[in-house]
Amino acid sequence: MTGHIYFIGAGPGDPDLLTLKAQKLIAAADVVLYAGSLVNPAVLAHAPAHAEIHNSAGLSLEQQIEVMASAAAAGKAVARLHTGDPTIYGATLEQMRELDRLAIAYTVVPGVSSAFAATAALKTELTAPNQTQTIIFTRLGGRTAVPEAENLASLAAHRSSMVLFLSTGMIARVVKELTGAGYPADTPVAVVFRASWPDELVIRGTLATIAGQLEAAEITHQALIIVSPVLSAEGRQVADSHLYGAAFAPSARRDAPAIISLTRAGTGTARRLLAQLPGAVLYAPERFVTAADRAAGIIGYDTSVRQVLQSAFAEHSALICLMATGIVVRDLAPVLRSKHSDPAVVALDEQGRHAISLLSGHKGGANALAQQVAKALGGLAVLTTASDGQRLPALDLLGREAGWQLERPEQLTAVIAALVNGEAVAVYQNAGNDDWLPDPLPPNLTRYPSLAALAAAAPAAALFITDRIVPARLRAAAPKSAIYRPPSLVLGVGCNRGTPAAEILQNVRDALTAAGLSPLSVAAVATIEDKRDEIGLLEMCERQNWPLKIFSRAEIAAIENLPNPSEWAQKALGVAGVAEPAALLAANASELLLEKQKYPNVTVAVARKS
Ligand code: SAH
Numbered sequence: 001m002t003g004h005i006y007f008i009g010a011g012p013g014d015p016d017l018l019t020l021k022a023q024k025l026i027a028a029a030d031v032v033l034y035a036g037s038l039v040n041p042a043v044l045a046h047a048p049a050h051a052e053i054h055n056s057a058g059l060s061l062e063q064q065i066e067v068m069a070s071a072a073a074a075g076k077a078v079a080r081l082h083t084g085d086p087t088i089y090g091a092t093l094e095q096m097r098e099l100d101r102l103a104i105a106y107t108v109v110p111g112v113s114s115a116f117a118a119t120a121a122l123k124t125e126l127t128a129p130n131q132t133q134t135i136i137f138t139r140l141g142g143r144t145a146v147p148e149a150e151n152l153a154s155l156a157a158h159r160s161s162m163v164l165f166l167s168t169g170m171i172a173r174v175v176k177e178l179t180g181a182g183y184p185a186d187t188p189v190a191v192v193f194r195a196s197w198p199d200e201l202v203i204r205g206t207l208a209t210i211a212g213q214l215e216a217a218e219i220t221h222q223a224l225i226i227v228s229p230v231l232s233a234e235g236r237q238v239a240d241s242h243l244y245g246a247a248f249a250p251s252a253r254r255d256a257p258a259i260i261s262l263t264r265a266g267t268g269t270a271r272r273l274l275a276q277l278p279g280a281v282l283y284a285p286e287r288f289v290t291a292a293d294r295a296a297g298i299i300g301y302d303t304s305v306r307q308v309l310q311s312a313f314a315e316h317s318a319l320i321c322l323m324a325t326g327i328v329v330r331d332l333a334p335v336l337r338s339k340h341s342d343p344a345v346v347a348l349d350e351q352g353r354h355a356i357s358l359l360s361g362h363k364g365g366a367n368a369l370a371q372q373v374a375k376a377l378g379g380l381a382v383l384t385t386a387s388d389g390q391r392l393p394a395l396d397l398l399g400r401e402a403g404w405q406l407e408r409p410e411q412l413t414a415v416i417a418a419l420v421n422g423e424a425v426a427v428y429q430n431a432g433n434d435d436w437l438p439d440p441l442p443p444n445l446t447r448y449p450s451l452a453a454l455a456a457a458a459p460a461a462a463l464f465i466t467d468r469i470v471p472a473r474l475r476a477a478a479p480k481s482a483i484y485r486p487p488s489l490v491l492g493v494g495c496n497r498g499t500p501a502a503e504i505l506q507n508v509r510d511a512l513t514a515a516g517l518s519p520l521s522v523a524a525v526a527t528i529e530d531k532r533d534e535i536g537l538l539e540m541c542e543r544q545n546w547p548l549k550i551f552s553r554a555e556i557a558a559i560e561n562l563p564n565p566s567e568w569a570q571k572a573l574g575v576a577g578v579a580e581p582a583a584l585l586a587a588n589a590s591e592l593l594l595e596k597q598k599y600p601n602v603t604v605a606v607a608r609k610s
Contacts, residue, residue: 031067187232188227261322286301361383415481419444491526557575
């Protein structure tokens with residue numbers, strides 16, 4: 001084992017919780033880097049006498065890489081120790097990126113996470129039948145931000161087991177967010193300080209008491225917070241029902257809108273609407289439901305409208321409520337979670353004059369539904385989301401039907417804010433349909449014909465809609481930027497029998513990189529009928545979620561004037577090539593973006609869909 005770096009999980013503290021593999025690697029290491037006080041010095045005792053030992057706590061990332069890289073260059077073995085398991089909040093990714101850049105080899109060795117040592121200290125299990133089958137590992141945002149979609153309140157909506165790392169110093173915020181998510185004050189919470197160390201401390205309390213208990217014990221770090229139904233009722237019995245029964249929201253919603261009426265006139269309007277919204281379900285007060293209604297599948301209710309609204313909220317992807325907005329707001333307030341998961345809610349007056357998009361306007365589809373309802377009833381849709389009010393395009397909805405992918409979704413919010421706030425937003429688009437661009441363009445939105453022109457304009461924000469790789473230096477021209485990847489590329493692929501999926505994928509990546517194209521824009525892979533059962537090719541497509549298009553020898557042979565005909569293919573398959581004609585056929589294109597690239601076992605060509 002020379003000239004190699006091992007990222008090793010050093011376990012939660014107890015040196016006996018080191019894996020045998022970790023112990024062996026440390027014993028054979030020339031250089032050991034360990035992550036400060038979280039790694040037990042007893043673990044370091046396995047290192048040989050000659051080993052150089054560094055505490056990474058005092059080193060910058062550059063310095064750490066320098067230590068590792070120079071050791072690896074000198075043919076030494078490096079043991080890079082991380083607390084617990086290195087794959088959870090390990091800050092290993094940035095090190096790996098640097099090592100990749102320097103082409104230095106490394107291996108990752110798992111370890112026992114503190115999450116498991118802490119649960120062991122609690123003598124319980126994080127999953128339990130009838131209680132929860134899911135564990136969420138998370139943290140509060142601090143110096144490292146947590147994506148908005150993962151805020152604690154929305155995660156808490158699952159009522160699953162939750163383990164919070166790096167958050168005891170912010171216990172007051174944890175309590176506030178969980179309380180805000182509907183957890184009662186008497187919800188049990190456990191904190192485990194220094195799990196598996198000799199001075200391990202377990203504190204059990206409730207949401208109401210835990211902050212005070214931590215303050216009294218002076219615990220601010222090196223501890224985990226665990227919230228879970230398994231902690232309730234002495235941690236053994238089925239969770240008590242007021243806590244985890246009524247408040248529990250099923251997450252799979254029916255893909256049909258619920259129409260809910262409250263008055264006689266409203267029920268009349270609802271019947272008209274139902275006739276125009278196939279698949280919708282109408283809930284009406286029992287006393288207004290006729291025999292004909294029942295035969296038509298209309299459901300009568302004699303409970304409170306609040307109950308109907310709340311259960312429809314849990315069960316349907318959209319709600320159309322024929323009643324005052326005040327009723328809807330008050331009755332749904334307790335069950336709201338987040339714009340990322342709540343169903344669309346449209347409120348409608350009983351005559352159907354105004355269809356108000358109330359909740360989940362964009363992602364949940366309430367704006368579109370309000371427009372559909374207004375059209376069906378001859379009324380007016382009322383939209384209040386900022387981008388609609390200013391007649392700006394909703395950047396978070398672009399290319400939804402066409403399958404555009406956002407490269408780094410968290411970056412879009414800043415671009416949307418820039419657009420809504422009137423800052424200069426630049427667009428570069430070379431792929432996908434551009435009919436989303438309003439005509440005329442809003443004054444602060446400008447489209448540029450090239451990446452270079454966009455960079456030269458130095459806008460406040462940039463939106464790239466492209467299958468091209470955007471070089472970092474051009475991207476940096478705008479402080480805020482986001483990239484959409486329309487599925488515009490087709491890969492033509494040929495390969496020798498038995499070539500493994502990983503090799504084909506590597507060559508595909510190489511070819512795309514050579515052409516400056518993004519793998520996120522791959523729409524499909526195309527090949528010849530002889531490769532219909534080529535396992536590596538099928539497996540790659542399956543894993544990457546790329547459809548595979550198969551063309552017959554005759555179809556392939558009909559494509560003439562290939563840039564790079566192959567004698568071998570002519571002899572073996574009776575066609576002039578595979579990769580190039582397959583790409584052209586599947587893309588319905590007349591020229592290639594990338595001519596055939598030849599690798600030892602694989603050929604790749606790329607065309608853009610026309
Ligand atoms: N990779 C580590 C986590 C590193 S982040 C793992 O898998 O365990 C550091 C955080 O882990 C600390 O803020 C604390 O929340 C938690 N932690 C690490 N060691 C711990 C221990 N022995 N007991 C309790 N929490 C611990």
